[in-house]
Structure formats: structure tokens, C-alpha cells
Amino acid sequence: MIAIIGAGLGGLTLARILHVNGIEAVVYEAESSLTARTQGGMLDIHEESGQAALKAAGLYDDFLRIIMPGGESMKVYDQHGVLRLSHDHEGSGRPEVHRRDLRGLLLGGLPDGTIRWGAKVVETSADRKVRLADGSTFTADLLIGADGAWSKVRPLVSDAIPxxxxxxxxxxxxxxxxxxxxxxxxxxxxxxxxxxxxxxxxxxxxxxxxxxxxxxxxxxxxxxxxxxxxxxxxxxxxxxxxxxxxxxxxxxxxxxxxxxLPIGHQWKRIPGVTLLGDAAHLMSPFAGEGANLAMQDAAELAAALIAQPDDAEAALATYESALFPRAEAAAAESAANLEISFAPDAPAGILAFFAALG
Ligand SMILES: Cc1cc2nc3c(=O)[nH]c(=O)nc-3n(C[C@H](O)[C@H](O)[C@H](O)COP(=O)(O)OP(=O)(O)OC[C@H]3O[C@@H](n4cnc5c(N)ncnc54)[C@H](O)[C@@H]3O)c2cc1C
Structure with a gap:
């Protein structure tokens, strides 16, 4: 049994791509429903990562129907309220979508019963035994931590703490x-x-x-x-x-x-266990990559499992060898952007950053 812990964007994308390729997984989610918590936040979904994952999930056309028109525009002010940059990024390849709508789209593409709502993981062990808050337990053949910043799966592979x-x-x-x-x-x-x-x-x-x-x-x-x-x-x-x-x-x-998490966070291969998204590489939001990376991780993990159905260890090794350098680069960019965004001369650094991007 493939157990995915967490029904965020990463976990749902993985479950959906596996499903359309004939591989069923169970998703264990702590919250009681999709609407249990407000799903604040617009996300810009990047062509090479988030959008590519939606294509692999067979949901790209539906995604185009939920993007927010005009959402790509950007304004930068200084603290005196002077407008320093105004850009209509229409056609930038990074349309904005509401997180709630994107999660809803992915959920709608899963068979009933795939998600176990209200299933909060409280403990995991090296034999891939998982204990839930209600006291019940199960053992997974493949255990995937897509459970965000405070992952309960991460301790199986790494001592790192955000x-x-x-x-x-x-x-x-x-x-x-x-x-x-x-x-x-x-x-x-x-x-x-x-x-x-x-x-x-x-x-x-x-x-x-x-x-x-x-x-x-x-x-x-x-x-x-x-x-x-x-x-x-x-x-x-x-x-x-x-x-x-x-x-x-x-x-x-x-x-x-x-x-x-530390920039460059990685781990040694642990049989039958891996992480994706924030569980693997939590970073500040200043690269605008977190959700996109979670979806890309999911798509690449799914592709590796589909390509090597009889050798999960080889599939996980393939996935992690691309994951680690990709996440390190994004985490470094995120840390650099955070620094310039709050520097004494802000917004000068972020204006220079956008100027360099053209
Ligand atoms: C303020 C802010 C703004 C952001 N803006 C952007 C942006 O513009 N663009 C962008 O790409 N990214 C952005 N991000 C980052 C993005 O939100 C995350 O990187 C992304 O949500 C990670 O997805 P995930 O699926 O890995 O984890 P999550 O979205 O955190 O999902 C994890 C899921 O696991 C569940 N879970 C947690 N613990 C357990 C447990 N013990 N048992 C069972 N289930 C559990 C949670 O309830 C949740 O549903 C932002 C983040 C913040 C904080």
C-alpha cells in the first residue's frame, strides 16, 4: 500500500498522477475536510513546474478555467507610498490561482475514499508503521511524507528541524x-x-x-x-x-x-520512505516556489514510480537525485530574496532583481 501523508498540493498532485496511471494510493490528512481551514492565498503557477505537473495530472485545461484574470500584474511601492514599479505581467507564463480552487481541482480528480480526512499522524517508525491520533495504526509498503513544515515522516530520514x-x-x-x-x-x-x-x-x-x-x-x-x-x-x-x-x-x-529547513537539506536513502514539498525543503515564500516545487516533486516522484513499478527503491533514488539540487537552488534564491526584500535600502534590491529579469 502506498500511503501519502498530507493532502496539500504536493500530496494531492502525487495521488492524482498515480491514479491516472493506474496506481492507487491512500492519502491521510489531519484536517477534517477541504474547507476545515481557510485556504488563503493566491499562488502563481509556473510553466516549468506547477503547470507541468497539472499536465501530467490531466488537469491543465481545467486549471485554465480557474486562473484569475489580471492576477499576474505587480506593483512595488516604497514605505512612503511612492509607486516604484508597475507591471502588467499578462502572458508571463505564471498565472495566479486561488489555493482553495487548485486543491479542489486536484481533489475532484480522485476517486471517492482516496482521502482519509481527520487522520492525523502522530508517530512513524522505521518499519513504516504509522500511528494516528485516534490510536489506530497501519503499515505502508511505501510511506511518502507530504505533510508540510512540521512533517511527522521527516524524522525517519533526517534530524533537521525548521x-x-x-x-x-x-x-x-x-x-x-x-x-x-x-x-x-x-x-x-x-x-x-x-x-x-x-x-x-x-x-x-x-x-x-x-x-x-x-x-x-x-x-x-x-x-x-x-x-x-x-x-x-x-x-x-x-x-x-x-x-x-x-x-x-x-x-x-x-x-x-x-x-x-537548512538550505541543501537532504538525507540518505531509507527503504520505502521519502518526502516531498515543504516536508523536504521548507523555505521562505520569497522565491514564490514552494507550492510549485511541491507539485513538481509530486510529478517527478510519480514519474519515477510509474517508470520502475517493480523497483521502488530505484524509483526513490532517481527521484531524490534530482530533488536535492533543485530544492537547494530554490532555497538559496528564497533566502537571497528575503534578505534584499528587508534590507536597509529596500525596495532597491527587489527593484534591481526585477530589472535584471527584464
Ligand atoms: C505566507 C506564505 C505565502 C506563500 N506564497 C507562496 C506563493 O506565492 N507561491 C508558492 O509557490 N508558494 C507559496 N508559499 C509556499 C507554499 O504555501 C508551500 O510551499 C506549499 O503549500 C507546500 O505544499 P505541501 O503540499 O508540501 O505542504 P502543505 O501545503 O503544508 O500541505 C501539507 C498537508 O499535510 C497536512 N498535515 C500536516 N501534518 C499532518 C499530520 N501529522 N498528519 C496528517 N496530515 C498532516 C496538512 O494539514 C496539509 O493539508 C507560501 C507560504 C506561506 C507561508
Whole structure:
């Protein structure tokens, strides 16, 4: 039995590609349903990774129907509210899609019963025995950790633990923007907006029914709770139009501390066990690659298992030999982008980065 732990984008992509190639797997997911948690966040899906995986999953045409028109546009401001870059990236090959819609698309392509909802893994052991929170156990022939940052499968292959990167986000939402937050909607535009200054940033996306904002601040201790007033105090001196994204949020700030695994995280081959996505290479979101890599990992792991159906060990070795250098390069890019995004002269570094990309 192939057990995939985690029904995020990585786990679902793997299950779907295996399914269309006649290989069934069971996905164990801690949450009780797809809608148990808000699925905030637009994701730009890259041609060479996320989109290629959707093609392998036979879902590319359906994907084209859920992309957000105009979502590729980008605006960069400085902390004084001066617009420093405005780009309509239409046709960039990186269309934006809502995470909830993408997960829904992948889920819809799986036979009933593939996902075991509410199945939280609490322990795994080297013989691939898995214990769930309800006390039940099972043993997998092949155990795949697609269970994100705090993977319960990772300890079977590696001692690495994600480290806090000294950056905390607070998630905010301005609902019903056309009627209630028109000025903020204009500030953000149809896609993504970044406002950057030394050690701080406001990162926002236009979503179909809301403006989704992350207030990001470099702080030594990870935020576990934060109020709007504390947030506003941290952005003292910023342009008032930008601060309205915090002040006028319709939801209280929800903290998210940013962690990463070491750049170049890898492991020795352990029989019948592997990782994909954030479980394998958690990185900060500043390369915009995490979801794309999770889907690419899934597609490459599926391809290796399909190509070598009678030799899972060889398939896992093939998969991991490409995974490690790919993940290392993306993690290094992510770390470099984080540094320039919050440098004392921000947004200069990120403007130079985009200029170099042309
Ligand atoms: C603020 C922010 C913004 C981001 N923006 C982008 C972006 O623009 N573009 C991009 O490409 N990436 C982005 N990312 C990164 C992206 O979200 C992740 O890299 C991606 O979701 C990883 O997918 P995954 O399937 O590996 O893991 P996840 O999406 O984390 O899915 C893991 C699944 O496993 C389940 N699970 C966890 N533990 C257990 C357990 N013990 N038992 C059973 N199930 C379990 C979870 O409930 C979850 O459903 C961003 C991340 C953050 C934090």
C-alpha cells in the first residue's frame, strides 16, 4: 500500500498522477475536510513546474478555467507610498490561482475514499508503521511524507528541524473591496503588491472576494499573537494609504512565523520512505516556489514510480537525485530574496532583481 501523508498540493498532485496511471494510493490528512481551514492565498503557477505537473495530472485545461484574470500584474511601492514599479505581467507564463480552487481541482480528480480526512499522524517508525491520533495504526509498503513544515515522516530520514528566520507575518483581510475598500483595491491593483522598507513589508494580493494582506516584520521572537495597534506601531512613519491595509482589515491579524529547513537539506536513502514539498525543503515564500516545487516533486516522484513499478527503491533514488539540487537552488534564491526584500535600502534590491529579469 502506498500511503501519502498530507493532502496539500504536493500530496494531492502525487495521488492524482498515480491514479491516472493506474496506481492507487491512500492519502491521510489531519484536517477534517477541504474547507476545515481557510485556504488563503493566491499562488502563481509556473510553466516549468506547477503547470507541468497539472499536465501530467490531466488537469491543465481545467486549471485554465480557474486562473484569475489580471492576477499576474505587480506593483512595488516604497514605505512612503511612492509607486516604484508597475507591471502588467499578462502572458508571463505564471498565472495566479486561488489555493482553495487548485486543491479542489486536484481533489475532484480522485476517486471517492482516496482521502482519509481527520487522520492525523502522530508517530512513524522505521518499519513504516504509522500511528494516528485516534490510536489506530497501519503499515505502508511505501510511506511518502507530504505533510508540510512540521512533517511527522521527516524524522525517519533526517534530524533537521525548521528554524525561525527572524521574520513574522500577520495575515489580514479586507472584505468586499469594490464596495468597502475601493482605494485599497486601487492601490493593490489586479494582482500582487509589495511595499517594502527597512525590515518591514506589506505584501498583498487581489483575491476574487477580498484583499489579502500580509504585514511582515523582522522580529527576533516569532509572533504567536499580535494586535492591529501593535502592528501599526511597528509601521510608524509609513504612508497612510499603506497603513489602511492594516487599520481597515475586517479580520484580526493572524500570526504566521516564517521558518525554513537548512538550505541543501537532504538525507540518505531509507527503504520505502521519502518526502516531498515543504516536508523536504521548507523555505521562505520569497522565491514564490514552494507550492510549485511541491507539485513538481509530486510529478517527478510519480514519474519515477510509474517508470520502475517493480523497483521502488530505484524509483526513490532517481527521484531524490534530482530533488536535492533543485530544492537547494530554490532555497538559496528564497533566502537571497528575503534578505534584499528587508534590507536597509529596500525596495532597491527587489527593484534591481526585477530589472535584471527584464
Ligand atoms: C505566507 C506564505 C505565502 C506563500 N506564497 C507562496 C506563493 O506565492 N507561491 C508558492 O509557490 N508558494 C507559496 N508559499 C509556499 C507554499 O504555501 C508551500 O510551499 C506549499 O503549500 C507546500 O505544499 P505541501 O503540499 O508540501 O505542504 P502543505 O501545503 O503544508 O500541505 C501539507 C498537508 O499535510 C497536512 N498535515 C500536516 N501534518 C499532518 C499530520 N501529522 N498528519 C496528517 N496530515 C498532516 C496538512 O494539514 C496539509 O493539508 C507560501 C507560504 C506561506 C507561508
Amino acid at each position: 528554524a525561525y528566520l527572524g521574520l513574522s507575518f500577520a495575515e489580514l483581510n479586507l472584505l468586499d473591496p469594490e464596495t468597502r475598500h475601493q482605494d485599497s483595491a486601487d492601490l493593490i491593483g489586479g494582482g500582487m503588491m509589495m511595499a517594502l522598507g527597512a525590515g518591514r513589508g506589506l505584501l498583498a494580493h487581489r483575491e476574487p472576494d477580498r484583499l489579502h494582506v500580509y504585514a511582515a516584520v523582522q522580529v527576533d521572537e516569532p509572533w504567536t499573537a499580535i494586535t492591529k495597534d501593535d502592528l501599526l506601531a511597528g509601521f510608524d512613519g509609513w504612508d497612510d494609504r499603506l497603513l489602511r491595509l492594516v487599520r481597515e482589515s475586517d479580520t484580526e491579524p493572524f500570526p504566521r512565523a516564517i521558518h525554513a
